[in-house]
Amino acid sequence: MSFQLHPQLAKDCHYLGDFPLTALLLSKDANYPWYILVPRQENISEAFQLSEEHQQQLNKESLLLSKILNELYSADKMNIAALGNMVPQLHLHHIVRYKTDVAWPNPVWGYAEALAYNERALTERISNTLKALINGDFIAHS
Numbered sequence: 001m002s003f004q005l006h007p008q009l010a011k012d013c014h015y016l017g018d019f020p021l022t023a024l025l026l027s028k029d030a031n032y033p034w035y036i037l038v039p040r041q042e043n044i045s046e047a048f049q050l051s052e053e054h055q056q057q058l059n060k061e062s063l064l065l066s067k068i069l070n071e072l073y074s075a076d077k078m079n080i081a082a083l084g085n086m087v088p089q090l091h092l093h094h095i096v097r098y099k100t101d102v103a104w105p106n107p108v109w110g111y112a113e114a115l116a117y118n119e120r121a122l123t124e125r126i127s128n129t130l131k132a133l134i135n136g137d138f139i140a141h142s
Helices: 007-012 052-073 119-133
Strands: 013-018 022-027 034-039 077-081 092-097
Touching (some): 007 013, 013 119, 022 119, 034 052, 052 119
Antiparallel strands (some): 013 022, 034 092, 077 092
16 A cells, blocks of 8 residues: 555645655645654554654654754744644654744644745745755655
C-alpha cells in the first residue's frame, strides 16, 4: 500500500518535498511560518508505533528542520507538537514563534483566524525554505 496524506493535511497545506522518512508540508496559514513533517508510513498515529530506526530518523529530521527554521526566521521560540486530535495520521508541527505574533504567548490553535498567503508571499516563503534545505537529504517537490 502506498503512502496517502490525510485529506485534511492535503487541504490545509502545501506539499514541499521529502526527507528520507517524512513529507514536508507548509501550512496555508500565513500568520506564522508553520511547517509539518509527516512520516510516509501507513496507519501510524503515534511516534512509538514507528520502528526504532524510524523513530531516530524522525527525530533527526525534526531537529534539522527546527534548526534550519530557527536560523532562517530568527525565531524567538520554536513550537514543536504532535497532537493528532483532529487528524489521526502522525504529523509534527514546527511553528516559528515571535513575541510579536498574533497568538503570543498562547498556543496557535484556535487563537486567530487563518490568514491566507498572497501569491508573492507564498512563493517567497517556499523559495527561501527550499534554498535553506538544499544541502541536506531533502528532495523538493517538482
